Amino acid sequence: MKILTTILISACAILVFPAACNPALQKDATEHNPDLPVKKESAKIERYGMITGLKSEKLAYYKALHAAVWPDVLKKIAECNIRNYSIYVKEIDNKPYLFSYFEYTGNDFTGDMKKMAADTATQRWWKETAPTQIPLPDAAAKGETWTAMEEVFHYD
Structure with a gap:
């Protein structure tokens, strides 16, 4: 019985595994077995790291401000395809600096940034932060x- 089970499992692995690992084979395999998972193309993500100085007396x-970001500003950030947005502060040589990181998932970064800049709530927000x-x-x-920073390493 153990030998028969091993043979059946091996046969299934030979038939299923190549399709699961090779997108070229997925279409043919799923036509015959619609229950097979098909790896979907993942959305393009561009990562951005930025830096600027911060006035010590304004820290x-x-x-x-950032403990209670205005809902309209957050909504516009999302509408402009920005996700996973973080801002960090670090003091270097007794001067505070801000480091931001975000991921862009859209197809027109320049256009989305223009749309954000044209938003009245965002303009009011920038008048507070600038x-x-x-x-x-x-x-x-x-x-x-x-200032944009160069990405030198990334690991998912």
Whole structure:
């Protein structure tokens, strides 16, 4: 009986496993067995790390703002395909810096950022946050607040 069970399990593995691992075989395999799982194409995710300075005397205010982000601002962030958004603060040489990380899942980053910038709630929010921040020289030269950082490693 053990030998028969082993043979049956091996035969099933030979028939099913290649289709589960090879997308080219999935269509043929699922036509004959619709219960087989088909690996779906995952959404494209672009990861962004940004940095800016923060005025020491504005740290408490900045934290208070972000402890209760306005619902309209959060809604616009989501509408612009930004997910998993975090902001961290770190003091370096007695100066606070902000580091942000987010994932973009849309297809038109520039267009979505323009849509966000045109939003009146977001504009009001930025009027609150901008005076707390100190752009790094490269961002300041372009009239921006945040400087993009280069991703050098990622692991899922």
